[in-house]
Amino acid sequence: MEQDGATATAGTDRAHRGNRHGRSEQARTAVLEAADDLLVAKGFAGVTIEAIAASAGVAKQTIYRWWTSKTDILLDAFLQDAAEELTPPDHGDLGRDLRAHLRQLAHFLTRSDGGAVLRALLGQAQHDPAFATVLRARYLTEQRLRDMLPLERAMRRGDLPADLDAAAEVDQLVGSIFHRVLVTGDPVDDAFVDRLVDGFLIRARSAPPS
Amino acid sequence: MEQDGATATAGTDRAHRGNRHGRSEQARTAVLEAADDLLVAKGFAGVTIEAIAASAGVAKQTIYRWWTSKTDILLDAFLQDAAEELTPPDHGDLGRDLRAHLRQLAHFLTRSDGGAVLRALLGQAQHDPAFATVLRARYLTEQRLRDMLPLERAMRRGDLPADLDAAAEVDQLVGSIFHRVLVTGDPVDDAFVDRLVDGFLIRARSAPPS
Amino acid sequence: MEQDGATATAGTDRAHRGNRHGRSEQARTAVLEAADDLLVAKGFAGVTIEAIAASAGVAKQTIYRWWTSKTDILLDAFLQDAAEELTPPDHGDLGRDLRAHLRQLAHFLTRSDGGAVLRALLGQAQHDPAFATVLRARYLTEQRLRDMLPLERAMRRGDLPADLDAAAEVDQLVGSIFHRVLVTGDPVDDAFVDRLVDGFLIRARSAPPS
Amino acid sequence: MEQDGATATAGTDRAHRGNRHGRSEQARTAVLEAADDLLVAKGFAGVTIEAIAASAGVAKQTIYRWWTSKTDILLDAFLQDAAEELTPPDHGDLGRDLRAHLRQLAHFLTRSDGGAVLRALLGQAQHDPAFATVLRARYLTEQRLRDMLPLERAMRRGDLPADLDAAAEVDQLVGSIFHRVLVTGDPVDDAFVDRLVDGFLIRARSAPPS
DNA sequence: CCCTAATCGAGACGGTACGTCGTGTCTTTCG
DNA sequence: CGAAAGACACGACGTACCGTCTCGATTAGGG
Numbered sequence: 001m002e003q004d005g006a007t008a009t010a011g012t013d014r015a016h017r018g019n020r021h022g023r024s025e026q027a028r029t030a031v032l033e034a035a036d037d038l039l040v041a042k043g044f045a046g047v048t049i050e051a052i053a054a055s056a057g058v059a060k061q062t063i064y065r066w067w068t069s070k071t072d073i074l075l076d077a078f079l080q081d082a083a084e085e086l087t088p089p090d091h092g093d094l095g096r097d098l099r100a101h102l103r104q105l106a107h108f109l110t111r112s113d114g115g116a117v118l119r120a121l122l123g124q125a126q127h128d129p130a131f132a133t134v135l136r137a138r139y140l141t142e143q144r145l146r147d148m149l150p151l152e153r154a155m156r157r158g159d160l161p162a163d164l165d166a167a168a169e170v171d172q173l174v175g176s177i178f179h180r181v182l183v184t185g186d187p188v189d190d191a192f193v194d195r196l197v198d199g200f201l202i203r204a205r206s207a208p209p210s
Numbered sequence: 211m212e213q214d215g216a217t218a219t220a221g222t223d224r225a226h227r228g229n230r231h232g233r234s235e236q237a238r239t240a241v242l243e244a245a246d247d248l249l250v251a252k253g254f255a256g257v258t259i260e261a262i263a264a265s266a267g268v269a270k271q272t273i274y275r276w277w278t279s280k281t282d283i284l285l286d287a288f289l290q291d292a293a294e295e296l297t298p299p300d301h302g303d304l305g306r307d308l309r310a311h312l313r314q315l316a317h318f319l320t321r322s323d324g325g326a327v328l329r330a331l332l333g334q335a336q337h338d339p340a341f342a343t344v345l346r347a348r349y350l351t352e353q354r355l356r357d358m359l360p361l362e363r364a365m366r367r368g369d370l371p372a373d374l375d376a377a378a379e380v381d382q383l384v385g386s387i388f389h390r391v392l393v394t395g396d397p398v399d400d401a402f403v404d405r406l407v408d409g410f411l412i413r414a415r416s417a418p419p420s
Numbered sequence: 421m422e423q424d425g426a427t428a429t430a431g432t433d434r435a436h437r438g439n440r441h442g443r444s445e446q447a448r449t450a451v452l453e454a455a456d457d458l459l460v461a462k463g464f465a466g467v468t469i470e471a472i473a474a475s476a477g478v479a480k481q482t483i484y485r486w487w488t489s490k491t492d493i494l495l496d497a498f499l500q501d502a503a504e505e506l507t508p509p510d511h512g513d514l515g516r517d518l519r520a521h522l523r524q525l526a527h528f529l530t531r532s533d534g535g536a537v538l539r540a541l542l543g544q545a546q547h548d549p550a551f552a553t554v555l556r557a558r559y560l561t562e563q564r565l566r567d568m569l570p571l572e573r574a575m576r577r578g579d580l581p582a583d584l585d586a587a588a589e590v591d592q593l594v595g596s597i598f599h600r601v602l603v604t605g606d607p608v609d610d611a612f613v614d615r616l617v618d619g620f621l622i623r624a625r626s627a628p629p630s
Numbered sequence: 631m632e633q634d635g636a637t638a639t640a641g642t643d644r645a646h647r648g649n650r651h652g653r654s655e656q657a658r659t660a661v662l663e664a665a666d667d668l669l670v671a672k673g674f675a676g677v678t679i680e681a682i683a684a685s686a687g688v689a690k691q692t693i694y695r696w697w698t699s700k701t702d703i704l705l706d707a708f709l710q711d712a713a714e715e716l717t718p719p720d721h722g723d724l725g726r727d728l729r730a731h732l733r734q735l736a737h738f739l740t741r742s743d744g745g746a747v748l749r750a751l752l753g754q755a756q757h758d759p760a761f762a763t764v765l766r767a768r769y770l771t772e773q774r775l776r777d778m779l780p781l782e783r784a785m786r787r788g789d790l791p792a793d794l795d796a797a798a799e800v801d802q803l804v805g806s807i808f809h810r811v812l813v814t815g816d817p818v819d820d821a822f823v824d825r826l827v828d829g830f831l832i833r834a835r836s837a838p839p840s
Numbered sequence: 841c842c843c844t845a846a847t848c849g850a851g852a853c854g855g856t857a858c859g860t861c862g863t864g865t866c867t868t869t870c871g
Numbered sequence: 872c873g874a875a876a877g878a879c880a881c882g883a884c885g886t887a888c889c890g891t892c893t894c895g896a897t898t899a900g901g902g
Contacts, residue, residue: 022873023873024873024874027874043337044336044337044338045337045338048862048863049863049864050861050862050863051862053875057875058874059874059877060864060865060875060876060877061864061865061866061874061875061877062873062875064863064864065873120337122333122392122393123332123333123335123337124336125333125392126330126333126334126336127254127255127330127333127334128254128255133395136394136395140394144394168405171389171390171394172382172385172386174389175385175390175393176385176386176389178385178388178389178392178393179381179384179386179389180381180385182336182388182392183332183385183388183392184350184354184381185343185346195378199413202413203409203412203413232852232894233853234852237852237853258882258884259883259885260882260883260884261883263854268853269855269856270854270855270884270885270886271852271853271854271855271885271886271887272852272853272854274885275852275853439847439848439897439899442846442847442899443846443847447847447848463758464756464758465758468887469888469889470887470888470889471888477849478848478849479847479849479850479851480889480890480891481848481850481851481890481891481892482847482848484890484891485848539756540756540757542753542756543752543753543754543755543757544753544756544757545753545812546674546749546750546753546756546812547673547675547753547754548673548674548675552815560813560814564814588825591809591810591814592802592805592806594809595805595808595809595810595813596801596805596806596809598805598808598812599804599806599808599809600805602752602755602756602808602812602813603805603812604766604774604801605763605766623832623833652868653878654879657878657879657880678856678857678858679857679858679859680858681857683880687880688879688880689879689880689881690858690860690881691860691861691878691879691880692878692879692880694859695879
């Protein structure tokens with residue numbers, strides 16, 4: 001809940017109002033949770049600074065002291081909870097790892113609370129280029145690297161051609177999933193993911209012309 | 211638009227203000243244009259009902275009489291201007307048609323005013339599932355059909371296997387472009403589109419396993 | 421305004437929409453009744469042109485064609501219904517006539533629908549000097565003359581000194597009643613009226629010093 | 631009023647904007663003055679919450695936080711400025727005190743800004759029974775007690791019969807004045823007031839029948 | 841006997857004000 | 872000095888009426 005960074009003050013996690021040095025970990029956590037809960041319960045429109053403050057039992061000023069906007073809060077909440085949830089497994093088998101990872105990605109995006117937050121953040125990114133940049137810098141870039149891991153491992157193992165453009169291939173796979181989630185709204189079930197992976201494996205393993 | 215006759219009469223500022231059957235086309239057009247202009251000029255946050263009303267020279271009530279929300283207005287504006295702009299050409303050549311169409315799609319999404327509107331609408335769809343449904347019903351479904359045309363024509367000509375899953379293939383192509391636009395923010399230049407099309411042509415024309 | 425002209429058409433009061441010469445008596449009546457009813461049912465704030473039009477089944481324009489404001493309508497309605505209701509009786513007995521008339525006035529002002537309308541009109545007169553003038557011209561002046569009748573008759577009969585300032589005396593009697601109704605809100609019961617009349621009779625009949 | 635100190639500091643336009651306990655006296659005063667000024671300058675119809683807010687340099691919300699309606703504001707403004715203006719003098723002489731007080735009342739009602747506000751409030755009271763109650767509770771009842779003072783003092787001095795119904799007598803005097811102001815619109819000049827007082831003195835000092 | 845002009849219903853229009861909600865800033869008080 | 876509390880100026884919301892207008896139907900007169 002108040003993971004580790006908080007451990008500086010840690011130990012005594014009693015309520016405090018006012019503190020000579022350092023911020024209240026309790027307030028920070030309450031804000032992030034409140035933002036998350038509000039998004040899930042009432043949708044993006046229900047996430048207002050006032051509602052967060054009220055439901056976190058925190059003063060508005062405390063929020064403005066540490067965050068710049070409600071998307072900033074949601075991003076923090078998202079990173080806190082969900083960042084490491086999408087690390088692909090490593091069983092030494094490309095098909096298995098890729099399938100598992102993409103299934104997990106699909107499930108995360110469409111079923112989890114964290115996915116709802118990410119979708120909201122991506123929505124906001126369409127309205128605010130500056131925030132889009134931040135979102136990419138603080139999450140999407142890293143996630144893309146994680147998404148590429150199975151392919152890179154397979155290339156190192158010789159399971160895939162060494163000259164494969166891993167980034168492009170991953171973008172196509174992941175892009176198909178995001179397209180369904182963000183644009184068409186079609187369900188992203190396991191069968192769909194499997195077809196995607198199968199198609200990729202076939203074409204990637206057939207000798208490239210070059 | 212057709213107000214010239216009225217304004218020519220001068221003196222008393224008469225114009226079309228209310229009428230028994232049917233609404234004021236003048237007001238409708240002014241609202242759609244104002245919404246479009248505001249989005250391009252000031253971004254989504256600058257599109258407020260009040261700003262639209264003011265810059266269209268229209269009463270707020272007139273807007274609320276005909277539209278339910280600012281996204282409803284933007285969608286109308288978008289459909290009005292840009293719906294038919296993305297019809298793929300038909301030169302009888304799959305590679306050429308597909309390339310041209312996807313290049314046009316990429317250009318539309320990343321460079322045109324209509325693309326800016328569509329991106330905003332897709333952003334809003336992430337915040338509002340009800341609007342997402344409307345957006346799909348009123349635009350995305352139809353566009354998807356248009357996107358499939360080159361493949362279907364090629365299949366009819368025998369340029370592509372008859373059992374190809376055109377919808378899935380198109381989603382993968384289009385999805386890659388949307389992924390760049392909506393998620394990664396990477397530029398979608400002609401080279402990228404060409405690589406996409408080339409990859410598709412190679413794999414689609416090689417004998418399918420079934 | 422156009423009172424009598426309307427009654428000329430009279431006789432055949434069947435519905436008609438459109439008429440070469442002359443207005444619809446039916447519409448006129450419906451408007452006046454609707455205004456009255458609305459005032460009684462929902463108070464002055466409930467009397468809006470739109471509500472009158474709706475509940476009279478009449479177009480707004482029809483109202484604006486014949487009346488200038490909602491107070492104009494209420495005044496018409498008031499004059500139609502209630503004008504002659506406050507004519508003092510003539511039994512040839514000052515005390516009896518005066519008592520009866522003032523009791524009737526008190527009852528009218530505090531208990532009747534017509535009284536509610538008059539109070540509303542007097543309220544509006546405080547906000548709008550122009551309307552105050554109209555109200556006095558079209559009703560209050562005449563009523564004041566009626567109020568003076570008992571005293572004048574008594575003077576002619578010799579029941580009151582010939583040099584009595586009837587207007588001043590009546591103003592004091594009527595003024596006391598209006599003061600209770602408009603200002604203090606105290607009930608204006610028969611006992612109060614009787615005390616008023618008794619006091620007047622005593623002082624008016626004792627020889628004036630002049 | 632006391633905002634000069636703030637504006638003198640110049641540069642950064644700091645002033646009193648929000649504070650932990652208690653409201654901004656500056657905002658309160660500005661609102662009351664603006665309401666008063668608007669009533670005098672533009673009449674009751676010109677007193678809108680928006681106009682008050684604008685001309686007081688205050689946010690609408692600040693008004694709604696502390697007042698319930700524009701009449702509530704006007705009542706506050708009235709009580710602030712004018713409440714104690716109508717205290718009768720005490721020279722130990724009934725005729726002189728009464729004459730002076732009623733002249734002052736007449737002048738206040740017909741000539742002063744405070745009188746314009748009171749007339750507007752009385753007008754509104756006719757439209758809104760709830761407000762009528764408030765107006766009586768917060769002003770009229772007290773004023774009535776003040777109006778009675780000269781008579782009560784005279785009774786204590788023996789200048790008037792001990793069994794005089796002071797309230798009734800005062801209501802008749804004051805009622806006559808209000809009647810002219812609110813109903814007939816006749817001027818309320820000194821001569822009128824003097825006649826009123828003379829009449830009262832004569833009848834009150836002649837032996838009462840009981 | 842139709843033509844024409846006045847009036848009716850309906851209702852859209854440009855406006856103004858309403859009362860509410862959220863924003864981001866500021867001030868005070870407490871610990 | 873951080874935090875709770877909350878008042879403030881501001882701006883947008885969505886609604887209610889205003890008074891004006893345009894329409895199409897209806898109905899007398901008058902030509």
